[in-house]
Amino acid sequence: MPDPLSLTPRQRDDLRTIAAMIVPASDEYKMPGADDPAIQADMLGTLGRDAKLVAAALDHLARLAGQPFAELDAAKRDAVAREFRSSGGAAAATLVRVVLQCYYRDDRVLRSLGLELRAPFPMGYVLEDGDWSLLDPVKARVGTLRRGA
Amino acid sequence: MKDPVDVLIIGAGASGAAVAWSLAETKMHILCLEQGGWMNPAEYPSTGRDWEAKFYGEWSSSPNIRGRPEDYPINDDNSPIKVVNYNAVGGSTVMYTAHWPRLHPSDFKVKTLDGVADDWPIDYDALTPFFEENDRIMGTSGLSGDPLSPLTHPPMPQQPLGLSGAIIGKAMNKLGWHWWPSDTTVATMDYEGRARCINLGHCTPACAQGAKSSTDITYWPHAIRAGVELRTHCRVREITTAENGMATGVVYYDKDGVEQFQPAHVVIIACNGVGTPRLLLNSASNRFPNGLANSSGLVGKNLMFHPYAQIYGYVKEPTDSNRAPPTCLWSKEWYDTDLSRGFVRGYGVQFVRGAGPVFEAVVSEQKGVLPWGADHHRVFRKLNGHRLGFSAICEDLPEEHNQVTLDPELKDSHGIPAPKIDYTISENSRKMMEHALARGREVLDTAGASDICVNSPIPWGGWHLLGTARMGADPERSVVNEWGRSHDVKNLFIVDGSIFVTSGGVNPTSTIQALALYIADQMKQRLANLFD
Numbered sequence: 001m002p003d004p005l006s007l008t009p010r011q012r013d014d015l016r017t018i019a020a021m022i023v024p025a026s027d028e029y030k031m032p033g034a035d036d037p038a039i040q041a042d043m044l045g046t047l048g049r050d051a052k053l054v055a056a057a058l059d060h061l062a063r064l065a066g067q068p069f070a071e072l073d074a075a076k077r078d079a080v081a082r083e084f085r086s087s088g089g090a091a092a093a094t095l096v097r098v099v100l101q102c103y104y105r106d107d108r109v110l111r112s113l114g115l116e117l118r119a120p121f122p123m124g125y126v127l128e129d130g131d132w133s134l135l136d137p138v139k140a141r142v143g144t145l146r147r148g149a
Numbered sequence: 150m151k152d153p154v155d156v157l158i159i160g161a162g163a164s165g166a167a168v169a170w171s172l173a174e175t176k177m178h179i180l181c182l183e184q185g186g187w188m189n190p191a192e193y194p195s196t197g198r199d200w201e202a203k204f205y206g207e208w209s210s211s212p213n214i215r216g217r218p219e220d221y222p223i224n225d226d227n228s229p230i231k232v233v234n235y236n237a238v239g240g241s242t243v244m245y246t247a248h249w250p251r252l253h254p255s256d257f258k259v260k261t262l263d264g265v266a267d268d269w270p271i272d273y274d275a276l277t278p279f280f281e282e283n284d285r286i287m288g289t290s291g292l293s294g295d296p297l298s299p300l301t302h303p304p305m306p307q308q309p310l311g312l313s314g315a316i317i318g319k320a321m322n323k324l325g326w327h328w329w330p331s332d333t334t335v336a337t338m339d340y341e342g343r344a345r346c347i348n349l350g351h352c353t354p355a356c357a358q359g360a361k362s363s364t365d366i367t368y369w370p371h372a373i374r375a376g377v378e379l380r381t382h383c384r385v386r387e388i389t390t391a392e393n394g395m396a397t398g399v400v401y402y403d404k405d406g407v408e409q410f411q412p413a414h415v416v417i418i419a420c421n422g423v424g425t426p427r428l429l430l431n432s433a434s435n436r437f438p439n440g441l442a443n444s445s446g447l448v449g450k451n452l453m454f455h456p457y458a459q460i461y462g463y464v465k466e467p468t469d470s471n472r473a474p475p476t477c478l479w480s481k482e483w484y485d486t487d488l489s490r491g492f493v494r495g496y497g498v499q500f501v502r503g504a505g506p507v508f509e510a511v512v513s514e515q516k517g518v519l520p521w522g523a524d525h526h527r528v529f530r531k532l533n534g535h536r537l538g539f540s541a542i543c544e545d546l547p548e549e550h551n552q553v554t555l556d557p558e559l560k561d562s563h564g565i566p567a568p569k570i571d572y573t574i575s576e577n578s579r580k581m582m583e584h585a586l587a588r589g590r591e592v593l594d595t596a597g598a599s600d601i602c603v604n605s606p607i608p609w610g611g612w613h614l615l616g617t618a619r620m621g622a623d624p625e626r627s628v629v630n631e632w633g634r635s636h637d638v639k640n641l642f643i644v645d646g647s648i649f650v651t652s653g654g655v656n657p658t659s660t661i662q663a664l665a666l667y668i669a670d671q672m673k674q675r676l677a678n679l680f681d
Contacts, residue, residue, distance in 0.1 A: 021521055021522065022514075022521045022522075022525070023521075023525050023526075024522060024523060024525070026523070026526045028526070029526045029527075029530075031526055046199075046202070048206065049206050050205075050206075081521070085521075093515065096511070096514055096515075097205060097511045100507060100510040100511050100514060101199075101201065101202045101205070101507045101510075101511065102202075103510070104201075104506045104507045104510050105198055105199060105201075105202070105507065110506075113506065113530070113533065115506065117198075118198070119195060119196055119197050119198050119200060120195040120200060120349040120350040120357075120471075121193070121195040121196045121349050121357040121358065122347075122357075122358075123347070124346075124347025124348045124349050124358070125347070125348040125349075125350070125472035125473070126348070126472075127308075127309040127311045127348045127469060127472065127473045128309055128310070128311055128312060129309040129310060130309055130310025130311055130312075130314055130315045131310070131315060132310060134310070134315065134318040134319060134322060135292075135318065135328075135329070135330075137322050137325075138296070138321075138322075138327060138328060138329060139294065139296070141296050141297075141327065142296065143295075143296030143297060144296075144297070145253065145254065145255075145296075145297060145298070145299065146253065146254070146255040146262070146485045
């Protein structure tokens with residue numbers, strides 16, 4: 001019996017197609033697209049509590065397309081995608097968020113953005129103390145704390 | 150049947166921890182029941198690469214989204230502001246920004262000063278020693294001497310200004326407006342067993358380093374060492390009473406879901422401005438048909454949230470992004486009433502340093518700033534690591550129609566009726582929010598920001614849950630007296646944000662804890678005649 005939370009092959013095709021429309025590959029920035037196999041595998045492997053809404057979003061997408069979304073020509077896909085984003089509500093927002101959260105944690109993407117490939121803990125980050133003389137004009141201001149008495 | 154305890158505290162969050170610690174010196178038998186458990190910092194989001202994704206699920210600030218077994222559902226469909234909280238030892242101090250202003254002296258006298266709402270039955274000076282004590286135990290950082298804020302003495306220096314702080318400071322100076330490094334409960338040096346902040350990123354959903362103060366790592370270790378018993382995963386269903394109208398104890402579900410009765414001589418509620426009225430209303434009986442301690446009819450009424458008016462934009466220079474605690478500076482420029490602005494009372498401002506890449510992408514796409522398609526990469530590079538934010542915390546005035554009641558259908562996992570929120574933003578608050586957004590736009594314009602976006606109110610911004618069991622001298626107009634004791638039930642006390650009379654225009658946790666310490670002190674002074 002199939003896992004009720006896993007996507008059907010058609011839904012996976014449509015997810016891959018719309019993910020590439022959200023974030024396409026870029027030669028200029030040397031970035032993969034969100035349809036990259038590793039990023040797609042991350043999405044499918046970590047859907048978890050989002051699975052139901054993502055599946056609902058993909059069903060909505062297929063309804064708008066009238067056929068598998070992935071099989072539409074480019075012009076029709078663009079029109080359906082716009083309609084999907086404007087009418088898809090929480091389900092569409094969840095699908096887009098899943099695409100983006102998996103994309104922006106991919107090693108190649110983070111490296112291209114100049115971000116470190118690590119969790120924040122335990123190394124943390126360095127924060128500049130800054131120029132506190134900026135506060136001098138405020139310190140010079142006469143305090144007028146309002147009181148009730 | 151269990152032996153009675155001297156004092157039973159319900160809730161181990163900000164106020165429950167403080168009152169437990171303070172009362173421990175009496176050597177009474179003190180028991181705290183907490184519906185959540187102890188937190189494990191090794192599982193906090195910042196320990197993983199997927200730290201941002203967790204904010205949308207198991208680490209959401211909304212209990213309705215999070216849905217942990219420790220959470221209870223809240224019907225907030227009829228409110229533009231959704232309730233956020235956390236249920237664990239430490240309560241919502243596990244999940245907060247650690248921004249640490251105090252209410253101002255003027256906040257306790259709004260009727261006298263501005264002719265609206267009511268004055269508090271106590272004043273700022275009554276709380277001053279407890280603010281100081283609380284700051285020492287929670288461990289605050291900051292810079293003493295802010296000309297527009299109450300005088301504080303943080304034991305640790307302020308957070309670094311950082312890249313974002315410098316941009317904001319320059320813009321505010323150009324405009325001639327007040328700004329100051331925020332007092333926070335983020336440790337900027339090693340302090341009382343806590344390690345200093347190493348800038349793990351957005352620390353609102355818990356700090357793996359332990360630099361951000363939460364009561365599970367501040368008050369509770371001291372209280373437990375002093376003999377207080379803390380029982381976790383125990384959800385209280387109702388407070389029981391005797392024929393003489395005194396509280397006799399509580400009925401609760403233990404960690405195995407088994408119903409238990411715990412007798413007590415004194416009951417203290419510390420469940421926040423939603424959980425407390427929920428419990429009182431769920432404790433209705435033949436003796437108290439409208440809910441416990443509710444002869445005034447005000448239990449659950451006058452809910453105050455602080456509507457947040459947030460505006461943000463993107464500057465050319467890099468900002469601190471997620472590589473720092475989220476808040477760093479405040480402004481009190483518009484805190485006090487100036488009727489020429491078109492509204493009464495005012496708002497505090499907290500400046501926000503930036504956002505992480507996933508949050509930036511998700512929110513910017515939703516706002517229509519980050520496009521789909523070929524231009525996505527160019528725009529994302531312009532946005533990511535360049536955000537600056539201005540959030541106004543607008544004073545919510547008490548209105549009885551803003552309320553917490555019991556939902557007729559929704560129940561928690563133990564079958565206990567869930568709270569229902571009915572709330573609207575007042576005309577006065579709306580004008581205040583518009584004013585704040587206009588000032589924020591000026592700040593962002595002066596800083597050279599573009600792509601300005603607005604969240605007004607911040608939908609999931611119901612952090613501050615205040616006013617639903619207000620304090621006062623008149624039993625017909627308040628639920629508890631000037632030292633936190635129920636007017637109706639002489640051995641029942643409330644110490645959380647529900648006893649606020651008005652909300653001020655700042656984050657309330659510092660004041661909530663000072664109030665809890667004040668009430669504990671009042672109880673200690675009156676032990677011989679506590680129930681008179």
